[in-house]
Amino acid sequence: DWNMTFGDVGGALVSTPEDLARFATALFGGRLLPMAQLAEMRRTVAADPDRLWPGARYGLGVITTPLSCGGAWWGHAGTVPGGHRALVAVGPGGRSVAVALNEIPATLQAELDFLDVVDKAFCDEGSPNGRTTA
Template sequence: MADLASGRPMSAAERLRIGSITKTFTATVVLQLAAEGQVVLDAPVERYLPGLIHGGGYDPQTITVRDLLRHTSGLPDHVDAMDWDHVAQIRYRHYEPRELVELALAQPPLDGGWHYSTTNYVIAGLIVKKVTGHSIGSEITRRIVRPLGLRDTYWPGDSLRILGPHSHSYFVQEHDGVPVRVDGTAWNMTFGDAGGALISSPLDMNRFFTALFSGGLLPAAQLRQMMTTVAADPERLWPGARYGLGLIASPLECGGWWWGHGGTVPGGHRAWEATTIDGRHAAFALTQVPSTQQAENDFLDTVQTVLCESR
């Protein structure tokens, strides 16, 4: 249901918060800048943002732009540092990107390897602003949303509302020890920034990924870079999953791979886009995040079924 109060059903044109699918948009902008010679993927973050990464035993000279985009920087996630027992203190306030980075750096350093961290993309957004003079939201709009005519996709800034036709979202919160479903549609998404702020629709997600994989957004060399993957943590994603530059890759039971990303926001919206190189798509939108591992597994099984049965 798009709205439990009215009983209105979901449709592919309903707007929603797409959470971490924003990462694919941000990575696309960074790769466009790389194609233009404005960003070097293997350059250290320190070249663009001197002094941003500090303390905690981190060496900013060894963390590269590529590390940010593929989650191999070793930086913690600021989302894990937030006080989720007091949601209202997070939900309605504005966060500055550098404030989010400081939240992450205050946590203990991570071991080496692959660690999913939205902070990586907050920093990538700051790099975009440094080299272009414009915010990541402005660059996504200028470089992707307008050229593709994505009518349902926009950067919300500080607005708590979702403009236009949209689904509500719901999460469960305890009141006096009793779990209660709460409408979580109103949310200030500055806490997600370049890693999670966008609003879109399943229709627009399909249009974006179609353009991406057909070469409409990136030159072939940069698309190959985007699709060059490393093994992801199976506990954070799932067994067999790999991660490129803003892209998840996962094997299909019927052969080949699907490519895409998922997004979850604490207010309850859950979005997913999975596509194959030959143009099959599966776009999903949920109004409440699955609460059990079995529900997550069922969700992934549905992706497999849709893509394999549409061959």
């Protein structure tokens, strides 16, 4: 158990990977905001390479990253200092992936391996259809 109040309002949020996948699918599926507001969120700029991974672009609270099989995923990632790493993404066709780690990747290679899990969930032919959580 962690006291996350240092995160202010965000520290009060308690979610499971399934909750995050459901939320992201609804957001990017256009069920939570008017389309004009969602389009504004999706206007991106190149992400700071010291804060996100290569190829990432950042919008209003959302991240997009190209997929190795074409297209891109949209979502968000977060890190708790000294704690864990989580990412939720929605790919082409509305499929969602949520990944949570109990340790922050310590190297760029570890971060890229973490992102490769997301890429494989969307791009591998053997991946099941529908929502995937890891």
